[in-house]
Amino acid sequence: MNEQAIAQWLAQLHTDGVHLDLSQLLRYQHQTHFLDLAPKQTIQSKLAGTYLARSKGRGMEFDEVRHYQNGDDVRTIDWRVTARTGKVHTKLFREEKERPVFVLTDLSETMQMGSQLLFKSVQAAHLAALIGWHARERGDKFGGVVFNQQTIRELKPAARHTGVLRYLQQLQLLCQSADSSGSSVTLADALAQLRQLCRPGSLLYVISDFQQTNELCWKHLQAIRAHNEIRLCHIVDPLDLKLPTHADPLVAVKDSRGAVDVDLADAQLHVRYAELQDEKQQSLLSHCRGMGLSLLSISTAQPLAEQFRQHHTGYTEGAVDGRR
Numbered sequence: 001m002n003e004q005a006i007a008q009w010l011a012q013l014h015t016d017g018v019h020l021d022l023s024q025l026l027r028y029q030h031q032t033h034f035l036d037l038a039p040k041q042t043i044q045s046k047l048a049g050t051y052l053a054r055s056k057g058r059g060m061e062f063d064e065v066r067h068y069q070n071g072d073d074v075r076t077i078d079w080r081v082t083a084r085t086g087k088v089h090t091k092l093f094r095e096e097k098e099r100p101v102f103v104l105t106d107l108s109e110t111m112q113m114g115s116q117l118l119f120k121s122v123q124a125a126h127l128a129a130l131i132g133w134h135a136r137e138r139g140d141k142f143g144g145v146v147f148n149q150q151t152i153r154e155l156k157p158a159a160r161h162t163g164v165l166r167y168l169q170q171l172q173l174l175c176q177s178a179d180s181s182g183s184s185v186t187l188a189d190a191l192a193q194l195r196q197l198c199r200p201g202s203l204l205y206v207i208s209d210f211q212q213t214n215e216l217c218w219k220h221l222q223a224i225r226a227h228n229e230i231r232l233c234h235i236v237d238p239l240d241l242k243l244p245t246h247a248d249p250l251v252a253v254k255d256s257r258g259a260v261d262v263d264l265a266d267a268q269l270h271v272r273y274a275e276l277q278d279e280k281q282q283s284l285l286s287h288c289r290g291m292g293l294s295l296l297s298i299s300t301a302q303p304l305a306e307q308f309r310q311h312h313t314g315y316t317e318g319a320v321d322g323r324r
Helices: 003-013 022-030 079-085 120-138 160-176 187-197 215-225 267-291 304-311
Strands: 051-057 061-067 089-097 101-106 142-147 152-158 203-208 229-236 250-255 258-263 294-299
Touching: 022 120, 022 160, 079 089, 101 120, 101 187, 120 142, 120 160, 120 203, 120 229, 120 294, 120 304, 142 160, 142 187, 152 160, 152 187, 187 203, 187 215, 215 229, 215 267, 267 294, 294 304
Parallel strands: 101 142, 101 203, 203 229, 229 294
Antiparallel strands: 051 089, 061 089, 142 152, 250 258
């Protein structure tokens, strides 16, 4: 991608790609058509709301007429059909259920990087904002968890603008306060918090690069999935997939042991790195398939709108999308 294209996209997004402000996130309220939050699973909430459950009950939405059966409420008898057919018929209604939308946004240390257009943390925040505005447009309550390596913020679901704006403010605050020193909060910690916060019948988005994923994370996701619909959003930077070519083949890379020189001219290094990253990607896909979770890969190298336009993608029930 050339520098001119990058500059045009950054101007379009009103960002430098590194820092996050509220104005960037407010713009996504006009792009909600890219997403589809329609339920893919049976709604299990006990609270009345705007979604039609698959179970029959005494709700407000008429569903069908059938022959009267012992135990049916006599108040639901359809007297017109009964008079016309000579047999007693009763009305069935489809119950309306509430389905809050929760988003977990990872702003931890591994998200504080980007090799081309946006930092992972910035792209994650943009996606969370898009989901939040779409939830508000559909009348869903919105809340969730935002975390970086020092802090977890829990936001209980709220209706209308309140839930979305509170969430966007925390995205901005925690993205600005992210610091690589004193790392302690993990993805597993955030999922445990989300597990306590959400209630049955909710829709959950988890936005992360999943670099911290371990077996405890999958246990939390499995427990949450038992009563909720989960959609995973994998934030991927081109550097997560392969090493760059570099004008100066010898670069210094820091790790926990200090600085080491890395020879980017070494072809075998590129192969080993690509193989390692591919193993990580395949492990993530395998876990998702095993748990029946949908997975959408979002690149940091393009604006969200551009990616949704190219792939014509929302979410398909039970799908695992490994495109990068």
